[in-house]
Amino acid sequence: MKRMIGSLLVVLALSALSAIPAWGGGWAVITLDALPASPQAGESLSVGFSVFQHGQTPLAGLDPTIVASHVESGERIQVQATDEGAVGHYAATLVLPSAGAWDWTIRAFGDVAQPMPRIIVEAAFAAPQGSSAPAPPLLLGAATAGLALAGILLAYRRRYGFAGAAVALAVIVGAAGIAFSRPGAPAAAEAAPVASRAGGDLFLAKGCVTCHVHQAIPESADLSVSVGPELTLYRNDSAFIARWLADPSAVRETKMPNLHLSPDEIAALVLFLNGPDDS
Secondary structure, X not given: OHHHHHHHHHHHHHHHHHHOOOOOOOOEEEEEOOOOOOOEOOOEEEEEEEEEEOOOEEOOOOOOEEEEEEOOOXXXXXXXXXXXXXXXXXXXXXXXXXXXXXXXXXXXOOOOEEEEEEEEEEOOOOOOOOOOOOOHHHHHHHHHHHHHHHHHHHHHOOOHHXXXXXXXXXXXXXXXXXXXXXXXXXXXXXXXXXXXXXXHHHHHHOOHHHHOOOOOOOHHHHHOOOOOOOOOOOOOOHHHHHHHHHOHHHHOOOOOOOOOOOHHHHHHHHHHHHOOOOO
């Protein structure tokens, strides 16, 4: 009887160890290369990330899975990432077919799916079926050029009243073309500074949630293995935090890895940690 009870306790203990990645020596940090831009529906979105066991050792030979779900409709897609570039780095291409908000996770090591910042997909412009007409911004641009040319010709013929009207119309149509082309333009999305985005997104994307709890990020309570201090109430000199995030080991001996953050990413994280009233 005692032998049976002892065997049962061993089985239960092993089951518990296998269910908790941190105890089994199997927790890892997923670090997204950069926050994704807002794509248009059906547009390809490249995603790159690195996987580090215990935040330190790059893990090669994995088969990471990305799962994305539309918040409202529940539409779901799944893609596999593949090795690309440095050891422990992976890449995948997402095509989110519908406009709206998408939540997504990466499962790369163990059973834990690490959530990533929500992606907002914009509606894609499509010309009427069977039509090969250029997009409205191109048409408006052509109209602007035509009106400006007409104004020049009318002025040359000394028909100044008509020339002025043509130039005024050219200005109006040109302004409309600029306004129309702005929403969803990929170049504008890429040019937007990372510091203007929420630092909380970076706290998720860079894997900070794996080691630290922060109450502003609900996912951290479930994901964190708490190898680092809780940061909910953490405040410090902004310059010190910036130096620390740029290269922790240069400040003092630590197990925290260098995430190779950009200056804009560091600025956003400093703002997130210290709050908007930091001076």
